[in-house]
Amino acid sequence: MAVDTPGAELARVQAAVRMPTDPAFAPLAAAVRTGGRDVTDQMIQALLDAGHTEDDIFECIVAAAVGAGVERVRSVEQLLGTK
Amino acid sequence: MRLKIVESGHRFRQKAMLALFPLLSGARPPDFSRILMYRPELFGKPFGKYAQSVLRSQSKYWSIGERELFGGYISAKNDCDYCRDLHCRMAARALGRSDVDDLISRAFTLRPEVTAVFDFLDRLEQDPSSLTPADLEQMRALGLKDEAILEATHAAAVLSVANRVVNALGARVATPAQRERISSLLLKRGYDL
Numbered sequence: 655m656a657v658d659t660p661g662a663e664l665a666r667v668q669a670a671v672r673m674p675t676d677p678a679f680a681p682l683a684a685a686v687r688t689g690g691r692d693v694t695d696q697m698i699q700a701l702l703d704a705g706h707t708e709d710d711i712f713e714c715i716v717a718a719a720v721g722a723g724v725e726r727v728r729s730v731e732q733l734l735g736t737k
Numbered sequence: 738m739r740l741k742i743v744e745s746g747h748r749f750r751q752k753a754m755l756a757l758f759p760l761l762s763g764a765r766p767p768d769f770s771r772i773l774m775y776r777p778e779l780f781g782k783p784f785g786k787y788a789q790s791v792l793r794s795q796s797k798y799w800s801i802g803e804r805e806l807f808g809g810y811i812s813a814k815n816d817c818d819y820c821r822d823l824h825c826r827m828a829a830r831a832l833g834r835s836d837v838d839d840l841i842s843r844a845f846t847l848r849p850e851v852t853a854v855f856d857f858l859d860r861l862e863q864d865p866s867s868l869t870p871a872d873l874e875q876m877r878a879l880g881l882k883d884e885a886i887l888e889a890t891h892a893a894a895v896l897s898v899a900n901r902v903v904n905a906l907g908a909r910v911a912t913p914a915q916r917e918r919i920s921s922l923l924l925k926r927g928y929d930l
Contacts, residue, residue, distance in 0.1 A: 658786075664787050667784050669783075670780065682905075685905070687901070689815050690903070691815075693739075708741060712740055712742065713779065715901075718905075719899075726897055727894050729866065730868070730886065733868055734883045
């Protein structure tokens with residue numbers, strides 16, 4: 655598939671990821687949204703100890719990161735009056 | 738990295754691609770390649786196409802080197818040494834500069850439009866909800882069109898996403914020699930997996 659416009663490609667990234675619905679992921683998602691530096695080994699281990707899988711954690715991390723990127727693009731689109 | 742599945746839990750096809758990487762680049766696969774190739778349909782493949790569209794497609798406003806520099810700048814703001822170094826290396830190479838480590842602080846030696854965008858991206862990265870129309874004035878005074886501002890925003894957004902994933906997963910920074918080879922390869926081949 656050919657590469658499309660940035661806006662269309664970003665929409666595809668957003669459509670592909672999925673945030674786990676369990677509220678136990680909220681602290682991890684928040685730490686990722688603010689830059690990811692505050693994510694700790696203990697945070698990850700606590701989720702694993704609670705029975706969540708590494709796949710769940712991976713999904714949370716990429717979904718929260720993509721959400722932060724989308725938020726920034728949407729803010730500028732609104733400012734420019736293009737959305 | 739913090740997740741074993743991202744380190745070594747890839748499917749056969751992606752494992753084979755990772756095994757080929759040293760033959761193509763002379764370096765071990767960077768951790769971010771391992772991230773992109775883990776369940777690529779979920780993140781790596783669509784994200785690679787987005788990055789390719791933003792950082793490598795034709796632009797009327799920004800060169801490839803300038804867009805890579807926006808990425809390096811955002812990565813510095815997010816304390817992501819991994820991405821900062823890689824994208825500044827690509828920017829320096831594309832712009833014909835040798836001052837990789839000082840390229841961000843010496844961006845004033847490039848076009849004034851680049852540093853005007855730096856100021857805007859800085860505020861955008863810190864708090865997108867705080868932006869007001871006044872934040873556009875400096876860029877518009879230099880003649881930058883809205884389309885150019887949006888393109889720079891997308892370049893920053895690619896790294897806003899990548900920095901967060903790299904920081905959260907604890908991706909390791911490669912050696913300087915490996916980074917040089919990886920940045921050369923990325924500049925040549927692009928981001929589309």
